[in-house]
Amino acid sequence: MSHAKHSATLLMSCPDRKGLVAAIANFLMTYNANIMHADQHQDVAEQLFLMRVEWSLDGFTLPMDDFAKAFAPIAAEHNMTWKVSLSSRKPRMAIFVSRYEHCLADLLHRWRIGELDCEIPLIISNHEDCRRLAEFNGIPFHVIPVSRDNKAEAEAQAWHLMDEAGIDLIVLARYMQVLSRDFVTRYPSRIINIHHSFLPAFDGAKPYHRAFARGVKLIGATSHYVTEVLDDGPIIEQEVTRISHRDDVEDLIQKGRDLEKVVLSRAVRWHLDDRILSYSNKTVIFD
Structure with a gap:
């Protein structure tokens, strides 16, 4: 540690x-x-x-x-x-996830072996897909379906669960929902997201598809603090890998998943270790 x-x-x-x-x-x-x-x-x-x-x-x-x-x-x-x-007080971390489990699996593995020094009282999802993974690790799994019509109610339900659990940090491990302004302002510099592109390029939806269409030679992943503006918060960590004309969209997605796991886990570890200071939409990461 x-x-x-x-x-x-x-x-x-x-x-x-x-x-x-x-x-x-x-x-x-x-x-x-x-x-x-x-x-x-x-x-x-x-x-x-x-x-x-x-x-x-x-x-x-x-x-x-x-x-x-x-x-x-x-x-x-x-x-x-x-x-x-x-150091005697372990931060309490909530993980939000949708259907893709690679980032969640990596976080839970690192937590289980002691690399992430925190407690994980709950995992919240808008789908059932990751329940078995959560239960294998002994962590309560809460499904809160989200639609355009019930977004406010769904977020209120999540707030209640997190308030009860005393959550210090929220990690969006490929949680495919845009959080509301009210949600984000409740947790300033305490929500970490992984975006599957090298921001500020290809923000928003389907970045791998747009990267493929643009013919880029590098793809990346970015972990950042969440702010009111989508994919615009202070960047914590980034990584890239080279691709070629032989790679199709599925190849980009596969290569990108490896980046996403590492980049998100680094950012979470640095936050838990109190190594990050955020200012002017930038971060300093202390050694």
Whole structure:
């Protein structure tokens, strides 16, 4: 696992200025922190400073229940946006899927072997196809049919299930429905989607068919945070593979599935490990 057994991670961003690294390090050292990892990035164009710092809680003298109050003056002084997480608390992840099971199967395999450090209390689908896979892994599977006429009711049913389960992150593992504005705004930077093209090329429906018609030599997959604009959210990870004139649409789809699995799982793992900061429709992925 990327986290120590007993650590905390701070993710923060703020307007860039001198002394930010020292301010955070000095604050942590005041409470005897042993800093394990620290990484930072300055976006010159945006005049923005971003940082990830992870420290051991062994010997850390500030109770984490009191961290927000103690850190608030520094955060206010530097106009920081920040969050802190504990390795002892596993995020709770919901997976949405339709009929294609390759991304779901890959996520569940990685979760089962411990590569994805989270809990998966439920899987939601608009079809029955993936039920056996979910039940094989011991995860409750909920079918919520979605049509043009019942979309609001279906989303309300999903909200209820996720609220009951205390969901932190939603992963769309080839869930072939467009989420409403109300749904997306409930979970800012907490919905990860896999799109089967190298965005911004071929957004929307049937990207492999359109890529084939265009005669491209590379196809790709993109994992991104979901926003109100379809397939336009901050990109987390992308990958491509080469194709040739001998490949037909089915070949593109087959090759694309391998990309989709890897790209989605990477993005989910980085999110669970608190390695992503999103800003201005972009992301920073810390090592």
